[in-house]
Amino acid sequence: MSPAKSIAAPARLKALALDRTNLAELSVPLAVLAIVLALVIPLPPFLLDLLIVADLMMSVVVLMVSLYITRPAEFSVFPTTLLLLTLFRLALNITTTRLILMNGNSGTSAAGGVIEAFGVFVVGGSYIIGAVIFLVLIAIQYVVINHGAVRISEVTARFTLDALPGKQMSIDSDLNAGLIDETEARQRRKQLAAEAEFYGAMDGASRFTQRDAVASILITGINIIAGFLIGVLQHGMDLRRALETYTVLTIGDGLVTVIPALMISISGGLIVTRASSDVRLGLDFQRQVFSKTQPLLLASGVILALAALPGLPKIPFLLLGAGVGTAAWRRHRQAQIEKVEPAAIPASSRENVEALLRVEPLAIEVGLGLVKMVEGGQNSPLLRR
Numbered sequence: 001m002s003p004a005k006s007i008a009a010p011a012r013l014k015a016l017a018l019d020r021t022n023l024a025e026l027s028v029p030l031a032v033l034a035i036v037l038a039l040v041i042p043l044p045p046f047l048l049d050l051l052i053v054a055d056l057m058m059s060v061v062v063l064m065v066s067l068y069i070t071r072p073a074e075f076s077v078f079p080t081t082l083l084l085l086t087l088f089r090l091a092l093n094i095t096t097t098r099l100i101l102m103n104g105n106s107g108t109s110a111a112g113g114v115i116e117a118f119g120v121f122v123v124g125g126s127y128i129i130g131a132v133i134f135l136v137l138i139a140i141q142y143v144v145i146n147h148g149a150v151r152i153s154e155v156t157a158r159f160t161l162d163a164l165p166g167k168q169m170s171i172d173s174d175l176n177a178g179l180i181d182e183t184e185a186r187q188r189r190k191q192l193a194a195e196a197e198f199y200g201a202m203d204g205a206s207r208f209t210q211r212d213a214v215a216s217i218l219i220t221g222i223n224i225i226a227g228f229l230i231g232v233l234q235h236g237m238d239l240r241r242a243l244e245t246y247t248v249l250t251i252g253d254g255l256v257t258v259i260p261a262l263m264i265s266i267s268g269g270l271i272v273t274r275a276s277s278d279v280r281l282g283l284d285f286q287r288q289v290f291s292k293t294q295p296l297l298l299a300s301g302v303i304l305a306l307a308a309l310p311g312l313p314k315i316p317f318l319l320l321g322a323g324v325g326t327a328a329w330r331r332h333r334q335a336q337i338e339k340v341e342p343a344a345i346p347a348s349s350r351e352n353v354e355a356l357l358r359v360e361p362l363a364i365e366v367g368l369g370l371v372k373m374v375e376g377g378q379n380s381p382l383l384r385r
């Protein structure tokens with residue numbers, strides 16, 4: 001390979017990295033501009049289907065990220081992400097409302113295939129069943145998850161700000177005692193400030209999802225009433241057909257909106273209730289819930305006892321009770337083996353105490369006449385004396 005090609009390759013890689021960085025920086029502003037344009041520009045049904053699927057995908061990604069973080073501050077962009085996704089869903093609501101009211105007389109495919117699938121296939125084409133499912137999801141999101149997440153965010157933000165001076169004093173005392181150096185102290189202060197800012201932002205961001213649920217109810221009611229009036233008065237549709245068509249379309253629109261909103265609300269609840277840990281949520285859950293054998297054995301006994309009650313199906317209780325009991329018994333056997341034959345622990349090597357102590361260097365200045373006494377290193381006359 002010639003020297004010119006070897007020099008051009010790193011330059012090309014550097015340019016590619018810069019292009020990716022610029023693309024990542026431009027993606028969010030372009031997405032915000034696209035959301036704003038979607039508020040006023042009508043979108044075709046196939047593009048609306050793509051955007052609805054993108055909303056579902058982003059909600060699933062945010063939910064999975066909230067499950068895999070070890071500290072809440074690791075997902076510091078969550079408040080901003082929540083705001084952007086809420087704005088995105090509202091833009092989709094406006095777009096679907098426009099399509100439903102303009103083209104609802106053509107049938108249930110007026111607002112795209114995704115809304116038609118949720119309105120016809122998921123709820124069986126019955127607007128009564130769809131309305132009940134929609135109201136149940138709204139109740140779960142607004143009354144249960146959002147209310148608890150808002151309260152936890154308020155309390156956590158207040159306690160974090162109250163504990164901030166004490167944590168800063170602890171960092172300063174460790175630095176003065178020589179337990180940490182200036183670099184580590186600066187890093188701890190930065191993490192502490194980021195954590196306080198994150199919980200402060202979560203205190204306000206959690207209210208977006210709470211108001212989003214209220215907006216979904218209002219939009220659904222407006223679409224049903226306005227669609228019914230437009231279908232009957234403007235398009236001359238039959239009363240029953242107009243009610244069924246616009247209600248199915250509106251319920252489908254509400255479901256494709258409330259399901260991503262519910263996942264985002266669950267993500268917010270998981271983040272604000274997550275305590276800082278060294279491992280992920282799944283490992284913490286396994287260690288703290290399934291590591292104790294006695295609670296598992298008691299739970300297995302209760303489930304098996306319920307199987308003996310008349311009228312209850314036997315197979316689910318017997319399967320789950322036997323499964324939990326077997327897992328508890330195997331865990332107990334493993335704990336007994338580890339207790340009888342503990343694993344060999346390698347002997348720790350002797351640590352140099354002088355390496356752990358932070359000792360300032362000591363220097364002794366001597367006159368010109370005493371230089372001969374200290375020359376020679378370990379064999380100097382001064383050290384021999």
